[in-house]
Amino acid sequence: MTNPTKSKKEKVKKKQKLRNNEYYNLQDEFDKLYENGLRNYKFRNLMDIITKENNILLAYRNIKRNKGSKTVGTDKQNILKIAEENPYKCQLKNVTF
Numbered sequence: 001m002t003n004p005t006k007s008k009k010e011k012v013k014k015k016q017k018l019r020n021n022e023y024y025n026l027q028d029e030f031d032k033l034y035e036n037g038l039r040n041y042k043f044r045n046l047m048d049i050i051t052k053e054n055n056i057l058l059a060y061r062n063i064k065r066n067k068g069s070k071t072v073g074t075d076k077q078n079i080l081k082i083a084e085e086n087p088y089k090c091q092l093k094n095v096t097f
Contacts, residue, residue, distance in 0.1 A: 017062065020058055020061055020062060021058065023058075024054040024055070024057060024058045024061075025054060026052075026054055026055060026058060029049065033049075060079075060082065063079060064079050064083070066079075
């Protein structure tokens with residue numbers, strides 16, 4: 001027996017996530033990535049997408065209400081610290097390949 005309330009909550013979360021993607025003008029880009037992935041495309045230069053300001057802000061928006069977002073990470077910060085400083089200043093540090 002399925003839980004209709006849970007599936008309704010999941011649908012609401014999915015709709016919110018799509019609205020967030022559209023708000024930051026990333027949905028078209030995500031759709032293209034998904035389509036290319038289905039065709040086994042070999043991706044290059046994903047860091048350009050990952051480090052886009054809108055993508056960082058979208059990630060911040062999506063995780064700030066997660067239950068674990070208040071847990072301190074390896075960088076000794078949590079979502080509250082990032083919010084105090086300013087999510088616009090989020091950046092990837094020491095990225096190597």
